[in-house]
Amino acid sequence: xxxxxxxxxxxxxxxxxxxxxxxxxxxxxxxxxxxxxxxxxxxxxxxxxxxxxxxxxxxxxxxxxxxxxxxxxxxxxxxxxxxxxxxxxxxxxxxxxxxxxxxxxxxxxxxxxxxxxxxxxxxxxxxxxxxxxxxxxxxxxxxxxxxxxxxxxxxxxxxxxxxxxxxxxxxxxxxxxxxxxxxxxxxxxxxxxxxxxxxxxxxxxxxxxxxxxxxxxxxxxxxxxxxxxxxxxxxxxxxxxxxxxxxxxxxxxxxxxxxxxxxxxxxxxxxxxxxxxxxxxxxxxxxxxxxxxxxxxxxxxxxxxxxxxxxxxxxxxxxxxxxxxxxxxxxxxxxxxxxxxxxxxxxxxxxxxxxxxxxxxxxxxxxxxxxxxxxxxxxxxxxxxxxxxxxxxxxxxxxxxxxxxxxxxxxxxxxxxxxxxxxxxxxxxxxxxxxxx
Amino acid sequence: xxxxxxxxxxxxxxxxxxxxxxxxxxxxxxxxxxxxxxxxxxxxxxxxxxxxxxxxxxxxxxxxxxxxxxxxxxxxxxxxxxxxxxxxxxxxxxxxxxxxxxxxxxxxxxxxxxxxxxxxxxxxxxxxxxxxxxxxxxxxxxxxxxxxxxxxxxxxxxxxxxxxxxxxxxxxxxxxxxxxx
Numbered sequence: 328x329x330x331x332x333x334x335x336x337x338x339x340x341x342x343x344x345x346x347x348x349x350x351x352x353x354x355x356x357x358x359x360x361x362x363x364x365x366x367x368x369x370x371x372x373x374x375x376x377x378x379x380x381x382x383x384x385x386x387x388x389x390x391x392x393x394x395x396x397x398x399x400x401x402x403x404x405x406x407x408x409x410x411x412x413x414x415x416x417x418x419x420x421x422x423x424x425x426x427x428x429x430x431x432x433x434x435x436x437x438x439x440x441x442x443x444x445x446x447x448x449x450x451x452x453x454x455x456x457x458x459x460x461x462x463x464x465x466x467x468x469x470x471x472x473x474x475x476x477x478x479x480x481x482x483x484x485x486x487x488x489x490x491x492x493x494x495x496x497x498x499x500x501x502x503x504x505x506x507x508x509x510x511x512x513x514x515x516x517x518x519x520x521x522x523x524x525x526x527x528x529x530x531x532x533x534x535x536x537x538x539x540x541x542x543x544x545x546x547x548x549x550x551x552x553x554x555x556x557x558x559x560x561x562x563x564x565x566x567x568x569x570x571x572x573x574x575x576x577x578x579x580x581x582x583x584x585x586x587x588x589x590x591x592x593x594x595x596x597x598x599x600x601x602x603x604x605x606x607x608x609x610x611x612x613x614x615x616x617x618x619x620x621x622x623x624x625x626x627x628x629x630x631x632x633x634x635x636x637x638x639x640x641x642x643x644x645x646x647x648x649x650x651x652x653x654x655x656x657x658x659x660x661x662x663x664x665x666x667x668x669x670x671x672x673x674x675x676x677x678x679x680x681x682x683x684x685x686x687x688x689x690x691x692x693x694x695x696x697x698x699x700x701x702x703x704x705x706x707x708x709x710x711x712x713x714x715x716x717x718x719x720x721x722x723x724x725x726x727x728x729x730x731x732x733x734x735x736x737x738x739x740x741x742x743x744x745x746x747x748x749x750x751x752x753x754x755x756x757x758x759x760x761x762x763x764x
Numbered sequence: 765x766x767x768x769x770x771x772x773x774x775x776x777x778x779x780x781x782x783x784x785x786x787x788x789x790x791x792x793x794x795x796x797x798x799x800x801x802x803x804x805x806x807x808x809x810x811x812x813x814x815x816x817x818x819x820x821x822x823x824x825x826x827x828x829x830x831x832x833x834x835x836x837x838x839x840x841x842x843x844x845x846x847x848x849x850x851x852x853x854x855x856x857x858x859x860x861x862x863x864x865x866x867x868x869x870x871x872x873x874x875x876x877x878x879x880x881x882x883x884x885x886x887x888x889x890x891x892x893x894x895x896x897x898x899x900x901x902x903x904x905x906x907x908x909x910x911x912x913x914x915x916x917x918x919x920x921x922x923x924x925x926x927x928x929x930x931x932x933x934x935x936x937x938x939x940x941x942x943x944x945x
Contacts (some may be wrong), residue, residue: 330788333939345940350926353941370824376811378820380928396933407934455931574812581916582894585936591932 343397391604402517406553407584414533416600417547428454435462435481436731437488465496484514488733491654499524519674537709540613553583624677627669648675696761711744799864806869818919
């Protein structure tokens with residue numbers, strides 16, 4: 328009997344959680360405890376030596392949090408996951424475990440503003456340089472590689488630029504230089520897109536967005552693909568004895584989940600951005616319905632994009648699910664088709680951007696005129712969310728950095744929610760009418 | 765945890781789903797339930813080596829470990845050597861009692877004679893560690909009626925199927941509506 332291969336709809340509900348060994352509880356128990364007892368001094372020693380698996384302290388691991396880690400790893404087709412207190416914490420965990428002073432990163436220019444700041448300001452302060460390149464051009468990644476480059480970082484689907492990355496081409500560039508490709512897969516979610524299938528080595532998520540899906544809880548998850556050859560001579564921290572963990576050689580000891588273990592033991596344990604058990608549980612309630620929600624987000628977003636395209640008060644629309652999006656072919660290749668109940672559409676997620684005629688002032692007026700569309704700095708909620716990135720999420724960037732990140736002055740970003748789509752179109756229409764007045 | 769012979773050239777980690785019929789979860793569970801005495805060929809006495817990690821873990825989970833390594837079989841003063849508190853033997857043939865499983869931490873090219881010895885001493889299973897998959901040895905023991913596992917770590921599989929690996933966020937691929945037993 329060979330093992331059955333389960334589909335994502337099943338994994339979203341079951342992966343990482345079988346009935347509780349102690350009680351038989353079918354739903355996931357919340358292990359709200361800081362610490363776990365040792366059976367004996369010998370048991371404690373084995374745990375600290377990493378010779379046996381077990382829980383010590385919830386900053387390192389927690390059974391409720393581990394269920395989220397395993398479930399997202401399974402949904403991504405990765406080997407192992409590691410959760411953190413936010414998406415930014417997941418990203419810093421991936422980058423700071425990998426990089427050290429004197430290293431160089433090649434990153435897509437069209438990134439979430441917080442990611443740009445982390446690379447351009449914070450990591451630069453630690454002597455790590457980043458070159459930002461045009462995400463739509465794989466050759467630009469190749470041209471920016473240096474001998475000290477140790478990571479390539481990009482988003483599968485840019486927020487808010489909605490640039491689509493040719494992941495296989497950029498993975499080839501990274502691997503030709505012996506460095507891993509890190510992909511932020513927050514916007515598609517693991518239901519619509521699995522970057523590891525296209526060559527990514529590490530995937531990061533803000534689980535606050537579609538994974539949680541209800542706008543209640545902050546969380547992040549990093550997933551390790553398990554195929555990167557860490558012993559290629561460029562990553563001594565993976566192969567040499569760890570001074571922070573009494574001489575363990577992570578790659579030799581943990582093999583295809585060595586990066587996750589190193590991030591857990593050398594980063595999470597030290598910097599401490601651990602996820603609480605209760606937060607992990609709340610995110611997992613969302614993950615169980617991720618496939619259903621993503622189908623509706625995609626279907627609603629496509630209808631909204633088509634409506635905006637035909638609306639006289641709108642100057643432009645950017646939605647990768649539209650056939651005239653310049654990278655629509657990549658969307659078809661890299662993202663799942665979803666059944667909407669009225670036929671199949673390409674799953675381009677629920678995020679879109681558009682320009683309101685009348686520029687910045689009209690955009691602001693549109694946002695202030697909405698009835699139930701919420702003006703706030705999040706995406707991937709059940710609710711439809713709208714924001715003006717140039718004056719909010721990306722305001723810490725210089726104007727040229729804003730343009731490089733795909734943020735135009737008149738741009739409105741919309742995260743299309745799960746409300747009745749006719750009601751969403753009604754709210755857009757009445758707000759556009761007020762913006763025009 | 766991956767435990768592979770250090771000399772094996774290793775550029776990409778083995779697939780997480782090797783998927784030969786005989787290495788499915790049901791069979792692995794049966795092997796790990798039935799085999800209680802494990803001869804570990806190539807066991808190191810150094811605490812930070814993968815073979816020591818794996819053997820110590822199995823010992824802690826109530827398996828009897830039998831070290832097999834000529835390097836530690838006899839001490840400098842001529843007395844018998846020990847690893848993990850168990851008498852160490854120079855070869856499988858020297859073990860004076862029955863063993864259920866022969867767990868191999870040796871390079872792939874060295875596995876065939878170990879497989880022949882495993883059959884000779886009446887072992888029930890030949891287990892080749894992660895990164896080790898000698899096809900000839902695999903076929904030989906299978907023909908002789910033994911269970912055969914290749915390219916997997918006995919510790920990782922135990923922790924995957926009986927609990928523990930799930931606590932560090934590794935995808936165990938276990939989907940079930942039953943309590944772990």
